[in-house]
Amino acid sequence: MTIKPLRKAVFPVAGLGTRLLPATKTMPKEMLTVIDRPLIQYAVDEAREAGIEQLIFVTGRGKWSLVDYFDVSFELEATMREKGKSLAPLEPSRVPYGELISVRQQQPLGLGHAVWCARHVVGDEPFAVLLPDDLMAGTPGALKQMVDAYNRVGGNIVCAEEVAPEKTGSYGIVTPGASDGNLTEVRGLVEKPEPEVAPSRLGVIGRYILQPEVMRELDAQETGAGGEIQLTDAMAKLIGKQPFHAVKVDAVRHDCGDRQGYVLATLALALQREDLGPVVREFMQGSTSPRT
Numbered sequence: 001m002t003i004k005p006l007r008k009a010v011f012p013v014a015g016l017g018t019r020l021l022p023a024t025k026t027m028p029k030e031m032l033t034v035i036d037r038p039l040i041q042y043a044v045d046e047a048r049e050a051g052i053e054q055l056i057f058v059t060g061r062g063k064w065s066l067v068d069y070f071d072v073s074f075e076l077e078a079t080m081r082e083k084g085k086s087l088a089p090l091e092p093s094r095v096p097y098g099e100l101i102s103v104r105q106q107q108p109l110g111l112g113h114a115v116w117c118a119r120h121v122v123g124d125e126p127f128a129v130l131l132p133d134d135l136m137a138g139t140p141g142a143l144k145q146m147v148d149a150y151n152r153v154g155g156n157i158v159c160a161e162e163v164a165p166e167k168t169g170s171y172g173i174v175t176p177g178a179s180d181g182n183l184t185e186v187r188g189l190v191e192k193p194e195p196e197v198a199p200s201r202l203g204v205i206g207r208y209i210l211q212p213e214v215m216r217e218l219d220a221q222e223t224g225a226g227g228e229i230q231l232t233d234a235m236a237k238l239i240g241k242q243p244f245h246a247v248k249v250d251a252v253r254h255d256c257g258d259r260q261g262y263v264l265a266t267l268a269l270a271l272q273r274e275d276l277g278p279v280v281r282e283f284m285q286g287s288t289s290p291r292t
Contacts (some may be wrong), residue, residue: 014060112230131206138251155243
């Protein structure tokens with residue numbers, strides 16, 4: 001079996017972020033900061049660590065700041081140089097020419113449709129999909145762990161975790177086959193099943209490695225759960241035709257698409273930092289106000 005190298009990653013970032021209103025009324029949810037960098041930066045850093053060479057943003061109206069963020073800011077850099085300040089803090093937000101490509105999703109027709117909008121850039125190559133609202137905190141990063149698994153077994157790989165029984169209706173759920181360590185064979189996928197009919201509690205979360213054939217399945221533009229074009233439905237059609245596995249990664253997932261997950265992510269990451277951890281820990285242990 002020939003395993004093609006993984007070079008491209010798709011970032012579906014056209015969503016409206018309604019769970020975080022009013023903050024997302026004029027700001028893309030992917031630009032909301034966790035400590036000192038926006039959510040999109042965490043996802044891009046994770047992709048780069050995994051060897052991704054081309055970043056494909058699927059954007060919508062009002063998302064211009066996502067692309068601008070990774071552009072060169074001449075005025076800012078000139079001012080910092082004049083004041084003798086280091087440009088090092090800006091380095092992660094810079095992309096070399098050709099690394100970032102933006103395509104447009106003109107209607108919010110579902111995750112499957114967003115991925116399909118990148119078909120011409122993906123071409124005939126395998127590709128990753130990263131949902132930036134799922135902030136995955138781990139070392140190495142979640143996608144790097146998935147790429148390591150992909151290089152062993154090839155095919156399609158989804159990131160998965162055990163979800164609470166009452167939460168199956170919020171996830172694509174795996175019908176599991178044989179397991180080998182952190183890998184589980186995927187024998188079926190169903191989008192958002194009710195708990196009483198869910199085939200397992202193994203829920204797909206926001207990281208995927210997919211073969212280009214999934215785009216041909218998405219060409220049909222078939223709608224599924226919620227009247228949307230579901231990526232899960234297209235992936236399910238590849239089962240039995242190509243290797244398909246779910247992998248549990250050694251990383252903590254923070255769902256930053258809602259208020260609770262966003263706040264917890266900020267606290268969790270702050271506690272891990274040497275410059276912030278002691279102050280946050282002191283405050284949480286009963287100090288009336290943080291030190292300044």
